[in-house]
Amino acid sequence: MLEGSILYQLKAAHQSGQGSQRSLNFGVYYKNTLVALCHALEDCILTCSSEPLVITAFQRGKWYLEEADRYAELAERSRQVVIMAAPDSGFGEHPTSQRQNVELVSLNVDDPVAQEWHLMILAPTYSAMVLCQELSDADYGKQGFPTVDLERKFYGFWTFEANLVQETMELAIAHLRSYNPTLADTLTDHIQAIISTPIEQRDPLEAIVSRVVDYLQESHMIITPSHHTFEQPQILDSNLLSNEVQAFLRMAQLTDQADVLNPNAAAEVATLVEAMGQFLDLPVWQLNRLKLASLLHRLAPLQSSTSMLTSSSFGRYPEEPSIDAPYCSLVPGAQVLRTMPQLRAIATIITHLSEQWDGSGQPGGLAGDEIPLESRMLGLVAAFQQQVADQSAKSEGTLSMAECLAIALAQCHKEQSQRWDPKLVETLTLLVSGLQQGLSLSVSLPKISAGLWLLDSHDEALISRS
Amino acid sequence: MTLDLQSSETQSSDVKYLPGADLEEADLSGKALQGVNLTGAQLMGADLKHTKLTGASLEGANLLGCQLIKADLRATLMGANLMQADLTEADLRGANLRGANLMRSRLTRATLAGSFLSGANLMGCNLQGADLRGADLRGANLSSANLHGANLMEADLQGAIVSEANLEEANLTGANLAGANLAGANLLCADVENANLSGANLAGACLTGTGLENKMSKGE
Numbered sequence: 216m217l218e219g220s221i222l223y224q225l226k227a228a229h230q231s232g233q234g235s236q237r238s239l240n241f242g243v244y245y246k247n248t249l250v251a252l253c254h255a256l257e258d259c260i261l262t263c264s265s266e267p268l269v270i271t272a273f274q275r276g277k278w279y280l281e282e283a284d285r286y287a288e289l290a291e292r293s294r295q296v297v298i299m300a301a302p303d304s305g306f307g308e309h310p311t312s313q314r315q316n317v318e319l320v321s322l323n324v325d326d327p328v329a330q331e332w333h334l335m336i337l338a339p340t341y342s343a344m345v346l347c348q349e350l351s352d353a354d355y356g357k358q359g360f361p362t363v364d365l366e367r368k369f370y371g372f373w374t375f376e377a378n379l380v381q382e383t384m385e386l387a388i389a390h391l392r393s394y395n396p397t398l399a400d401t402l403t404d405h406i407q408a409i410i411s412t413p414i415e416q417r418d419p420l421e422a423i424v425s426r427v428v429d430y431l432q433e434s435h436m437i438i439t440p441s442h443h444t445f446e447q448p449q450i451l452d453s454n455l456l457s458n459e460v461q462a463f464l465r466m467a468q469l470t471d472q473a474d475v476l477n478p479n480a481a482a483e484v485a486t487l488v489e490a491m492g493q494f495l496d497l498p499v500w501q502l503n504r505l506k507l508a509s510l511l512h513r514l515a516p517l518q519s520s521t522s523m524l525t526s527s528s529f530g531r532y533p534e535e536p537s538i539d540a541p542y543c544s545l546v547p548g549a550q551v552l553r554t555m556p557q558l559r560a561i562a563t564i565i566t567h568l569s570e571q572w573d574g575s576g577q578p579g580g581l582a583g584d585e586i587p588l589e590s591r592m593l594g595l596v597a598a599f600q601q602q603v604a605d606q607s608a609k610s611e612g613t614l615s616m617a618e619c620l621a622i623a624l625a626q627c628h629k630e631q632s633q634r635w636d637p638k639l640v641e642t643l644t645l646l647v648s649g650l651q652q653g654l655s656l657s658v659s660l661p662k663i664s665a666g667l668w669l670l671d672s673h674d675e676a677l678i679s680r681s
Numbered sequence: 682m683t684l685d686l687q688s689s690e691t692q693s694s695d696v697k698y699l700p701g702a703d704l705e706e707a708d709l710s711g712k713a714l715q716g717v718n719l720t721g722a723q724l725m726g727a728d729l730k731h732t733k734l735t736g737a738s739l740e741g742a743n744l745l746g747c748q749l750i751k752a753d754l755r756a757t758l759m760g761a762n763l764m765q766a767d768l769t770e771a772d773l774r775g776a777n778l779r780g781a782n783l784m785r786s787r788l789t790r791a792t793l794a795g796s797f798l799s800g801a802n803l804m805g806c807n808l809q810g811a812d813l814r815g816a817d818l819r820g821a822n823l824s825s826a827n828l829h830g831a832n833l834m835e836a837d838l839q840g841a842i843v844s845e846a847n848l849e850e851a852n853l854t855g856a857n858l859a860g861a862n863l864a865g866a867n868l869l870c871a872d873v874e875n876a877n878l879s880g881a882n883l884a885g886a887c888l889t890g891t892g893l894e895n896k897m898s899k900g901e
Contacts (some may be wrong), residue, residue: 226892241890243850243852354889356867370870370890498753499772499792654869659834659854 217327221272222348222371224386241372242461244347247365247434248454252373256343260425266294267297267338268405270387272331273298274302274349276306287311294338295405297398299391301329312560318398320391328390332369335384339412340379341423347371366447375420375465376472381406395622420466421551426553427462431455454659459555463511470513477604478656480597487646488596488660495510495641505589508564512597513564561642564589568597571634583636591636595643601624617651699802845883868893 216223218411229239232399244252259268269289273279279286287310290296295316300306302321322329332347347369352360354368361367374380384406392399439618471481485506493501552562567579567590574582602623606614614622624647631640650656684696700720711731714737721741731872737756744758747766754768766786775795776897782802790810799819806826816836822842828851835855844864851871860880870890878893 216889216892238874238892240872243870243890350869354869354887356887448790499774500751500770567706657835 216328217348220331220348221333221383222326222331222346223327225346225383228382230384239372241370242457243454244367244371244458244464245365245451245454246367247437247451248431248458249332249345249347249369249453250365251430251434252427252458254285255427256336256345256423257678258589259341259343259426259501260289260292260338260432261417262418262422263292263338263341264418265338265340265414266292267336267341268334268384268402268409269293269296270335270384270402271296271298272328272387273300274329276300276303276321276333280305280309283309283311286317289315290314290317294409295402296392297402299328299333299387301326302622318395320398321395322394324433331573332371332655333383335380335387337377337380337384337406337409339409339414340416340418342377343373343375343378343423344383345371345373346383347519359545369506373461373465375423375469381410413604420469421548424466425551428459430458431462432555444644452513455611456557460558463514463552463558466512467514468490476608477601480600480604481510482531484512484593484597484600486656487600488593490593490656491596491639491642491646494646502588504560504564505593507558508561508589508593509596511552511558511561512568512593514551514565519537519647528637563587564593566590568594570594572636586636591639593629595635595639599627602626620647620650 216226218300226239228238252451260269262357271279273282279298280303286296290311290626295314295318296314297318297320298312299320299322301324302319306312306321307319311317330349332345332349334343334345336343348371350370352370355361384402385390388399388402388406432455435452448566467481474480488505488509489502497505548563549565552558552565564587567581567587570576570579570581570586570590572583572586572591576586579585600623603619606619606622607616610619625641627635627640631637646654682881694873699716699722701840702719702722704719704722704724704727706726706728707724708728710728711734712851712882713733715733716736718738719742720738721743722739723743724739724747725743725745725881726747728748729752730748731746731752731805733748733753733817734756736755736807737754739754739761740757740759740877741761742758743762743763744766745762747763748880749763749768749771751767751770751772753772754776755772755774758781759777760780761778761782763781763783763786765877766790768786768791770789771791773791774883775797776793777797778801779797780800781798783806784793784802785805786803786807788806788808788811790812791808792812794812794814794815795816796813798821798825799817800817801821803821803823803826806823808823808826808828808831809827810830813831813833813836815837815839816833816838818841819837819839820841822837823838823846824844828846828848830850831848832852833856834852836853836856838861839857841858842862843858843866844862846866848871849869851866851868852870852877853871853873856873857877858881859877860883861878861892864882865885866883867887868891870889873891873893
């Protein structure tokens with residue numbers, strides 16, 4: 216990491232032990248992925264319901280010039296656009312550069328930021344950021360610098376988290392102050408204005424994530440094996456796929472962060488459900504699927520899944536989850552997962568989380584073993600974990616963890632056979648007594664940039680009904 | 682009684698004790714063979730896709746080039762020969778693979794959580810996206826192995842040879858790499874939080890994006 220670069224400064228501020236800051240995990244991105252990702256996040260500006268501040272770093276002026284026409288449209292919808300790049304000929308002359316709310320910052324060639332690729336978008340209702348740095352020649356190792364431009368490699372991360380975008384923008388503003396102090400002041404004022412704008416609602420993240428997945432999927436087309444220009448089509452392909460999954464995981468991350476009383480729900484539920492699956496001796500592929508469904512289950516809040524159909528209209532669970540059954544559209548969070556064919560099984564699990572054992576639940580009115588096993592397990596564990604968190608918050612530390620577990624478990628017992636599968640409540644009881652006797656489960660979020668490995672391989676797309 | 686292991690009727694209840702059996706290139710795919718004793722058996726090139734071998738003893742068995750895709754191998758495989766075997770997505774949780782030869786085998790997305798691999802030969806192995814949480818890899822040879830995106834949380838790699846291996850985006854949180862040889866390894870964007878790297882050889886290793894690179898160059 217280049218010292219003095221924005222990525223370096225942000226990483227340093229988040230190094231473990233530096234206050235309460237979460238440490239940052241970086242991933243690897245091919246230029247091919249970054250182009251699609253940035254186009255998607257930028258195009259969301261066109262439908263954004265408030266005007267964003269946009270700060271970008273393009274390495275070289277020539278890369279900006281490739282995008283300059285698009286940036287004219289983006290500037291139209293933005294409060295202010297800042298382009299940082301080492302100047303190339305024509306850099307300042309392009310009509311977009313002349314626009315009143317577009318400011319160019321000509322980086323010195325030896326400025327570490329000239330090796331970085333940034334896109335920071337901050338509006339009252341929308342925030343997104345891509346923060347990357349290109350590999351040095353030495354980092355490429357034996358393979359050497361790639362011959363195809365789209366195979367160039369970067370590392371860093373991307374996010375929808377508004378506080379991180381703001382923090383990074385402040386670092387960028389501090390950096391460009393030495394080039395243009397007046398601009399730095401203006402930008403600081405913009406940030407203040409944005410964060411103090413009262414908002415009713417953020418722009419719906421489902422639409423933003425769908426666009427990201429769409430754009431990444433389109434990029435798969437250009438790297439099909441028939442294109443011999445690409446040396447490593449599979450690696451590029453899985454990089455795209457990995458980022459499609461990341462889009463969902465990052466969306467789920469926001470749901471967790473917004474829940475002050477239960478911010479670790481996804482990670483804790485994933486850990487508990489995996490332990491429960493091991494008690495039941497489920498095969499590994501099913502454990503992985505359960506884990507991914509757990510990490511994403513909060514995308515479809517149970518309380519919002521309202522059904523307009525009577526439960527008798529469909530009592531059967533379809534054999535083929537790839538057939539988009541009509542009821543799926545009733546759970547928007549689950550529906551957005553279907554944008555990715557590889558996540559259809561996960562979407563089905565999440566869709567049926569609110570079924571009840573006695574058939575009185577939604578959206579399918581399924582009863583007993585008709586409810587997919589994964590949905591039964593995850594529904595129970597998620598409700599249990601929420602209970603534990605509620606108890607712990609309500610008691611303000613007066614109850615021990617063992618007591619919170621006992622109260623939450625009692626609640627599940629009360630609802631067994633009506634809401635929950637009694638066999639699974641039994642398994643949960645075993646698990647809880649293990650926890651009370653000192654069984655420790657290490658709760659940790661998986662590395663988001665490596666989420667790809669949780670995906671099923673294709674031949675086992677069916678959900679177990681046993 | 683002659684036993685036809687390949688017959689569709691054969692299940693684990695019929696075969697408990699088959700040490701040293703010759704099952705070269707046999708088709709045992711999808712069979713339930715839990716607890717079977719195949720110590721030292723010849724299974725070279727056998728088809729064991731989706732085969733359930735939970736609790737089986739395959740100590741010293743020859744499984745060279747076997748198809749073990751998605752097989753349940755929560756079994757004893759001490760000193761077994763698994764060279765060039767295909768173990769894609771196999772279940773090896775808690776398996777005993779001490780001293781096994783897994784050279785150039787394919788273990789893509791295999792689950793090896795809590796397995797015992799001390800002294801195993803994993804040279805040139807493909808372990809992309811494998812789950813190696815808490816695995817015992819002390820003194821194992823992983824040189825030139827591909828561990829891209831593998832999960833090595835809390836794994837014990839004390840004294841392991843990991844030179845020239847690809848650990849890009851791997852999760853090494855809390856792993857023990859004390860005295861490990863990581864010369865020339867690619868750790869681009871690997872998570873090394875709380876990893877123990879004391880006495881590890883990092884000569885020529887790529888540490889970019891780990892947060893270690895600047896510390897190392899300053900000699901911290």
